[in-house]
Amino acid sequence: MANLATGSFTTADHLRTALDGPWAQVRETARKQLTGNQFIGDPYLDYKAARARVLDQMRAVAELGYPGLGFRPEHGGLGEPGAAVVSLEMLAYCDLSLWVKSGVQWGLFGGAVENLGTERHADQVRRLIPLDLLGCFAMTESGHGSDVANLETTATYDPATEEFVIHTPTPSARKDYIGGAAEHARVAAVFAQLITQDENRGVHCLLVPIRDADGADLPGVTTYDDGLKGGLLGVDNGRIVFDQVRVPRENLLNRYADVAPNGAYTSTIDNPSRRFFTTLGTLVRGRISVGGAAAAGTRVALSIAIRYALLRRQFLDQDTGSETVLLDYRNHQRRLLPLLAKSYAYAFAQNDLVRRMELVQTGRDTAPGAQRALEKRAAGLKVAQTRHATRAIQECREACGGAGYLTENRLVTLKADTDVFTTFEGDNVVLTQLVAKELLTAYADEVRDLDALGWVRFAATMAGDVVRKRSGVAN
Ligand SMILES: Cc1cc2nc3c(=O)[nH]c(=O)nc-3n(C[C@H](O)[C@H](O)[C@H](O)COP(=O)(O)OP(=O)(O)OC[C@H]3O[C@@H](n4cnc5c(N)ncnc54)[C@H](O)[C@@H]3O)c2cc1C
Structure with missing residues (x-):
């Protein structure tokens, strides 16, 4: 926390500022608005009541103005796709059902109507933002x-x-x-x-x-x-x-x-074929959002498990005469801290991806290939972040022992809710193949365009790589 008396900032403040990225203000506002129990899921509800509760929560989210951020001004929005993705991502810290249903309404359905439709569908866009049209x-x-x-x-x-x-x-x-x-x-x-x-x-x-x-x-x-x-x-x-x-x-x-x-x-x-892929490419925001929400869920799980590991003690240390804090075990550190480091890395990568998306979708990056590069990056990062979520949340659950298995401690719900993130908005294996195809095509294009000198350089680099690898230098 910042020390208000002296105005000094701690390392944690700097870290938060860095992790919050270009939409820090949006995140900070959401932190203040999404407090209390109103937006938290209630695992004791039956599924019918849970659905009704989420719809009520969405009405409250609409009143906060988050959905309008992403739609165009002519439809009553603000035309800020990056802020829209980030503000809805903040819902993922509260409840992933709320995030998914919001994503379907405003991201997938709303995104399809606005981006695949024309002015003759403007009325539907205006009505779906405040939930007059579900x-x-x-x-x-x-x-x-x-x-x-x-x-x-x-x-x-x-x-x-x-x-x-x-x-x-x-x-x-x-x-x-x-x-x-x-x-x-x-x-x-x-x-x-x-x-x-x-x-x-x-x-x-x-x-x-x-x-x-x-x-x-x-x-x-x-x-x-x-x-x-x-x-x-x-x-x-x-x-x-x-x-x-x-x-x-x-x-x-x-x-x-x-x-x-x-x-x-x-x-x-x-x-x-190009028409089909252009149509699907218009919907890239959904895939970007899934990666972000998976990463948010993972951060919640890691916060719970690491805080618990700082308090929980097991086994008497004969030297100190007191029981050992879990996070003092090197094994526990090795289980959780690399996952935390990876989460930091993904947070930076996601911020960068959203920034690129904002540039492309607001027409500020019109470079040939920008949209395609965005789609490739979105697919790769969706796979990486959702796989990381599945692995990390399970590790967090185990790292909290029996307490991790109690629903009130959230980890089992996070695990269950993020599980399907590897499947929807593009199955991870199929998306990985898509990224591989894009990379190989780019490589083939690069090689095809080489002149004689380029070929010599290419062969020399390849030979150098092989020698380095065989000699162990590359490892
Ligand atoms: C909770 C939930 C919510 C959803 N919400 C929506 C929604 O709102 N709207 C919507 O339209 N859809 C929605 N979906 C559908 C989702 O997008 C699909 O389930 C997803 O695209 C995968 O399709 P599939 O289920 O047919 O699996 P399949 O495509 O049949 O895949 C099954 C398995 O086969 C593998 N596989 C498939 N093709 C290949 C290949 N070429 N090479 C190697 N392996 C392959 C996959 O990796 C996977 O492991 C939702 C799904 C779920 C579970």
Whole structure:
């Protein structure tokens, strides 16, 4: 703590300032606002009550103004994506169900409507910020999760009525695991194969109302509850099946492609593969947020375990005549402190990633390749931080012995809630392959462009590396 009398700062103050990074003020404000029990999860609630509580908490978060930070000024926001990611990350210190459900509403659903839609969807964006419109992000299906290009749901254009017909053609085309689909969402951002003039144009996103104002399924829509999960008690994940549901032509989120009243398809991006990856790339903020929230959960766990290790004593030390503090055992230090060091490193890396995202998404970094580099970095850091969370939180639980297993000490809830972070917003193995592919492509491009002198230098460097490695110098 800063010494207010002398105005001096301790090492901890400097460390906090460094770790808080470019959005220190946002973090500091949230620390003051998110106090008390209002935003903390209650593990004793049943899942229905937990979901209702999280929705109430989201209304309070909306009143604090956090969601508006990330949306564009013309939609009533402030146009500060970095501040939005960081402020919502602060919810992760309170309760990860609250963070996930907020992320679905404002990050995934809101992000899809604002970034894939155009001015004709502005009203929906304005309404979703204060929660007047509750939505969900319906991409995954029971049959296809990682392989989004092969989703089976169809959106077939009917020029006679100027509507799209949304349909679930097979059992595996059912939308699944969708946050908000079980109870609260009224509208879904549905990813489907767009078919017009008898041609499949690939995966596009459309807004499809799924429930009426009373929460009943609309005609042609059937929703199901995914039921109890391994964690995230307060998130209502569910399934959606569409039976020839008709929505107006304007419900297509048409930033990159549109369908004219007569069914003619146009796109600003000719290459279908590039169009698909541009669409997915627009949603990078969600992946960046998952890494940040995983890291926040890990920091909570490490704070608990390390503070406990400074107090807890086991076994009498004959030399001192008193019992030994756990953190004085070198073994205990080796278990926890490298994880703490890694957490510091990830905090800096995450701040840098959010800073890069802010530059790209506010149009201040328009360098060719900036968006792609951001996506690669986001994927790699999401994998690293979520893997770290899984490992570190388990170690923290064990490091607290039996006390770590009591729900009131939070570690088991953190473990259960962060478990799935390795899977959603891109499975970690699949994301690692994506990063590897990007790196190999960049390497191939670099080598392909070499002239004769470049090849000689390249061969010499390779030979040097091999010699260094074999001689043990590189180790
Ligand atoms: C709690 C929760 C909330 C979710 N919320 C949403 C939501 O709101 N909206 C939404 O659209 N989705 C949501 N999802 C879905 C989530 O994004 C998917 O579960 C995720 O993308 C993985 O897809 P999958 O479950 O089909 O797994 P699969 O893709 O079937 O993967 C299963 C296993 O196979 C491996 N694998 C897959 N492909 C390859 C490959 N090419 N090479 C090597 N190994 C491979 C994976 O590593 C993984 O271990 C949620 C999921 C959960 C559990």
